[in-house]
Amino acid sequence: MISSELAIVIPVYNESANIVALLQEWREVLDPLDIDYRILAFNDGSRDDTGRILDEATNTLDRLEVVHKPNTGHGRTCRFGYDRAVSLGFAWILQIDSDGQCDPAYFKEIWNKRVSADCVFGLRVTRDDGWRRALISRLLRFSTFILTGRDLRDANVPYRLMRADVLQRALKRVPANFDIQNVALTLALKRERFVTWSYVPIRFRDRQGGTNSINVAKILKMGWDMLASLHRVS
Ligand SMILES: Nc1nc2c(ncn2[C@@H]2O[C@H](COP(=O)(O)OP(=O)(O)OP(=O)(O)O)[C@@H](O)[C@H]2O)c(=O)[nH]1
Ligand SMILES: [Mg+2]
Numbered sequence: 001m002i003s004s005e006l007a008i009v010i011p012v013y014n015e016s017a018n019i020v021a022l023l024q025e026w027r028e029v030l031d032p033l034d035i036d037y038r039i040l041a042f043n044d045g046s047r048d049d050t051g052r053i054l055d056e057a058t059n060t061l062d063r064l065e066v067v068h069k070p071n072t073g074h075g076r077t078c079r080f081g082y083d084r085a086v087s088l089g090f091a092w093i094l095q096i097d098s099d100g101q102c103d104p105a106y107f108k109e110i111w112n113k114r115v116s117a118d119c120v121f122g123l124r125v126t127r128d129d130g131w132r133r134a135l136i137s138r139l140l141r142f143s144t145f146i147l148t149g150r151d152l153r154d155a156n157v158p159y160r161l162m163r164a165d166v167l168q169r170a171l172k173r174v175p176a177n178f179d180i181q182n183v184a185l186t187l188a189l190k191r192e193r194f195v196t197w198s199y200v201p202i203r204f205r206d207r208q209g210g211t212n213s214i215n216v217a218k219i220l221k222m223g224w225d226m227l228a229s230l231h232r233v234s
Contacts, residue, residue, distance in 0.1 A: 006037040006111075007090035009081035011074050012098040016049040017209030022100050023057055023064065029104040033111070038090070039064045041098070042081050045071030075181035079171070082185075086168045093167055095182070097158040100208025101129065110161050110200050117198035118166045119189055122159030126203040132216045136223065140183070143227055148187055155186040159202060166195055173234040180226040184233045191233075 008026070012019060023039065030037055043051045043066060054066040069080060078095055085093045092114060096102040106122060113120045127134045137154060144152045160182070170188035178184045189195060214222075 004036045004038055004088075004090050006035050006092045006094060007085035007088065008037060008039045009078065009085055009093055009095045010039065010041045010098045011044055011077035011081065012041050012046065012050055012054065013044040013071065013074070013077075014046045014048045014050060014213065015098045015210055016046075016053055018100045018207070019050060019053055019098060020057065021208065022098060023061060025100075026096075026104045026107075027061065027063075029107050033108065035111070037063060040081055040085060041066050042077050043068045044073070044077040045069065073179060075179045076177065079174070079176055079178075079181045082167060082171060082181075083176075086164050086171070090164055092161060093164055094161045095158060099210065099212075101205050102159045103203065103205055106159070106200055106202045110159070113198040113200065114161060114163070117196045118163040119195060120161040120198045120200060121154065121186075122157045122202040122204075123154050123199045124157055124204040125201040128206040129204060130206075133219070136216070136219055140223060144183070144187065144230070147227060147230055150187065150190050152183070152186045152190060153199065155183045156180065158182065159204075162189070166192060175232050178226075178229065178232065180222060183226055184230065187230065187233050 041054055041064065043054055051068055058064050058066055082093060110120045110122065124137065137156065140155055141152060144155055166189065170185060170192050173188040173191065174181065174184045
């Protein structure tokens with residue numbers, strides 16, 4: 001049992017161009033805040049140098065823990081990370097992506113809001129990753145509202161701080177093999193009673209390096225499949 005204050009869960013896939021800079025910029029923001037944190041990086045079967053780079057980084061970054069796992073995609077890797085962070089006894093879990101889109105400049109505000117909220121989510125009000133993705137997020141908000149009667153706002157945002165006990169309860173309602181875990185999890189969290197929420201508007205950067213492996217067609221296909229299986233979230 002670690003029982004630290006904060007676990008930062010990062011799914012990582014083929015991010016050799018980004019991962020060192022990302023760890024560095026987060027460290028620069030985190031270290032002065034005097035938080036007992038760990039970065040849990042989940043190398044999701046990367047085919048590039050990511051695994052070796054992460055292992056090397058553990059030599060210089062004492063708060064970094066690296067887990068290598070076979071590729072299961074972003075969603076299931078997030079789930080894997082959440083389950084692990086919860087079982088290790090962390091009090092708070094922050095998920096971010098590993099491509100540099102989540103600017104650590106917002107972390108302090110998100111962290112401070114936890115005193116009055118169980119879930120503090122980023123809201124991508126400005127997006128540097130293109131109008132297509134912004135449009136997909138709007139479609140997602142609309143379609144999940146029609147299907148569930150709830151406004152999930154930015155349901156798939158990869159910048160989310162969650163209290164571990166609340167997260168643990170919500171995860172019981174989300175099948176572990178659900179592909180787009182973060183959307184399902186947002187719904188499950190919204191369905192939990194007595195959960196308090198806060199949002200922080202963020203500017204979502206474009207990926208900082210490397211190439212994207214998910215195109216818009218693939219996102220739409222995954223989104224469609226996700227909506228069709230959303231009823232599996234209890
Ligand atoms: N594409 C992809 N990403 C994964 C996988 N497993 C973990 N990830 C991580 O999930 C995050 C999101 O994936 P991205 O490819 O960046 O998807 P995106 O944000 O929609 O697209 P871009 O940022 O424009 O590339 C990244 O941090 C990846 O490293 C996987 O199997 N495929
Ligand atoms: Mg990305």
